[in-house]
Amino acid sequence: MNKEEILKLAELARINITEEEADGYKKDFEGILNYLNSIQSVDIEFSQFYETNLTKNSMRDDDKIYDSGSFTDVLLAEAPEIDGDYFKVKKVL
Amino acid sequence: MRNKFIRKSHYKMTWQSQVLFKKYMINFKTTTITELHKKLISGEVSSSELVQQSKSAISEKNGDINAIIEVFDGTFIPEKITEKSSLLAGIPVAVKDNILFKGHTVTAASNILAEYKATYNSKIADIFNTSEVSLIGRANMDEMAMGTTTETSRYGSTKNPVDITRVPGGSSGGPAAAVASGMVMYALGSDTGGSIRQPASLCGVVGMKPSYGAVSRRGLMAMSSSLDTIGPFANSVEDAEIIFNEIAEYDELDATSVSLEKRATYQDKNKNNKIIGIPRSFLEMDGIQNDVLENFNKSIEKMKNLGYEIIDIDLPLLKHSLAVYYIVQPAEVSSNMARYDGIRYGLHKDGDNILDIYKNTKTSGYGDEVKRRIMLGTYVLSSGYSDEYYYKANALRGAITREIHEAFNNVDIIATPTAPSTAFKFGEKKDPISLYLEDVFTVPYNLTGNPAISIPSGVNNDGLPFGMHFSAPMFCEKKLFEIGKDFENIIKQ
Incomplete structure (x- = not known):
């Protein structure tokens, strides 16, 4: 992995990193990926996937009636910025 | 030792000081929940x-x-x-x-x-x-x-x-x-x-x-x-x-x-609790502390004396568990950590636009290890690498799960040490891989879903505790408690 790839990765991960930090990550990831690459030696068909999910399409009746707005105050109390009953967000487009 | 001291001094006290001492009489370390419950009922x-x-x-x-x-x-x-x-x-x-x-x-x-x-x-x-x-x-x-x-x-x-x-x-x-x-x-x-x-x-x-x-x-x-x-x-x-x-x-x-009901179907299939399987070749990997392995072997010998049958089992894929884990886990981390966006709750660091708010919030809010795992997870999921890492790891996770679940057709319990080392000094292990290796014996059962327990298994020459790790078939926690009580008793002797 080269430094440009690290910087691209940070961008995708929505994290700001400095050039210096990129060098640190490069070193870390080389060690980690070297270890993770050991799985490439295993010959395994993707179709061998073993079904482990014990719960599938877990459904329940939508029968709990809440009063409109009954959670609004407690949720908005945690928001960094609000406007009336809304979360305040910077213009997206 | 401490408890003995408290009991001894307790006898020397006058009744007045005994009353004052009463509230300190309970030592959480030497009582049990059942005993406390009885004392709470009796007053x-x-x-x-x-x-x-x-x-x-x-x-x-x-x-x-x-x-x-x-x-x-x-x-x-x-x-x-x-x-x-x-x-x-x-x-x-x-x-x-x-x-x-x-x-x-x-x-x-x-x-x-x-x-x-x-x-x-x-x-x-x-x-x-x-x-x-x-x-x-x-x-x-x-x-x-x-x-x-x-x-x-x-x-x-x-x-x-x-x-x-x-x-x-x-x-x-x-x-x-x-x-x-x-x-x-x-x-x-x-x-x-x-x-x-x-x-x-x-x-x-x-x-x-x-x-x-x-x-x-x-x-x-x-x-x-x-x-x-x-x-x-x-x-x-x-x-x-x-x-x-x-x-x-x-x-x-x-x-x-x-x-x-579904849990019961597993419990009904797995009634016995006498055969302990040991993935021998997995234990003899590099990096396991000598006294950890010695303690494990001695402790297993004691279980044998108690009437448990001990057999070596071959689980060839088990050694890949940690690598699989360090692909699947960061992948899910990168997705789960995305919710802390600085908009709905938690830290908010302002920026010129919404993307900058995300970035500034995460950069300032997360420490190094969290950032490292988000980045690693983003990498193993990114197009071009996801087949090689994430999907391969998922397939391997399935194969390891099958391997473990099938092993439980022949054994009732799988035993290993809990960790490859005893407690180490602050700063002794620094690079990510040596810290990740601490989980080498425990991660397989998170990948497979099986229940597992760590029980104290005595101490080494420096007084540092060892742990014995047992795992059981899905939803057979009861087996862990049964064998665990036997183990606890034999270690105390």
Whole structure:
């Protein structure tokens, strides 16, 4: 992995990193990926996937009636910025 | 030793001082939940005395150990405890800082949630309310449950009560140390790759990871959703069993909670509990501390003398578990950590546009290890690499699961040491890989979903605890408790 790839990765991960930090990550990831690459030696068909999910399409009746707005105050109390009953967000487009 | 001293001096006291001494008579380390429950019913002790005792122990010891990061005001104290009460009623407990209790601060030891107050109750909180549990406070952890030493917490590191120059393990180092030092009777933690069992081993207490789907994850902050579990820390296997039985309720609000009927189908198929399988070649890997392996072999020999049949089993894929785990887990982390966006709750760092707000918030709110895992997860999921890493790891996870589940056709229990080393000094292990290797024996059962327990297995020449790790077929926690009690008895002899 080269430094440009690290910087691209940070961008995708929505994290700001400095050039210096990129060098640190490069070193870390080389060690980690070297270890993770050991799985490439295993010959395994993707179709061998073993079904482990014990719960599938877990459904329940939508029968709990809440009063409109009954959670609004407690949720908005945690928001960094609000406007009336809304979360305040910077213009997206 | 300490307990002997207390008993001895107790006899020398006058009756007046005995009355004053009464509230300090309970030593959480040497009693059991059942004994306390009986005393609470008879009135020999009261819940408020137990809570007071817990809070005194915290003020006395927490300065050195830093296991508890907040003692809650107004701990619930049941009015009356009777035979009908829960066994846990009125007994002091601490909970890892990633389980939600409505109205209480909960941060996962991260700056990104420093001021966050839970807006709803976890299933655990609901169970605690019904059971009239006395919740003492929040216990320390690695940031977002990512770590094996409890050093990455925003509240500073937790110290191992056995030797405060050493790490308590992680990520649930706080709950482990709180129980090991007698600050509370028991604690709850979360285990994604070994985060209950490894600190339990390093601190010398019992720690248990239930089957995936046995304990509701509702209100547990998600780190890696397909691997996360909640489980107990206790002083004995018997206590761990009582706690597990209280918290293992089905929860319709957790889509991965498994019904009791379905659990029973596994339990009916797996009745015996006499054959212990040992994945021998997996144990003799590089990096396992010599005395850990010696202790394991000696302890297994004792189980043999007790009548257990010991057989070596070959699990050729098991050695790939840690690599698979360090692909699947960061992948899920990168997705789960995306929710802390600085908009709806938690830290907000302003920026010129919405993208800058995300970036500034995450950059300032997360510590190094969390960032490292988000980046790693983003990498293994990115187009061009996802076949090689994420999908390959998922296929291998399935194959490992099949391997373990099939192994349980021939054995009742699989045994290994809990961790490849005993508690190490702060700063001794620094690079990510050597820390990740701490979980080599515990991660397989998060990948496969099987229940597992770590039980103290004596100490080494430096007095540092060893842990014995047993795992069982899906939903056969009872087997772990049965064999665990046998093990506990034979180790004490």
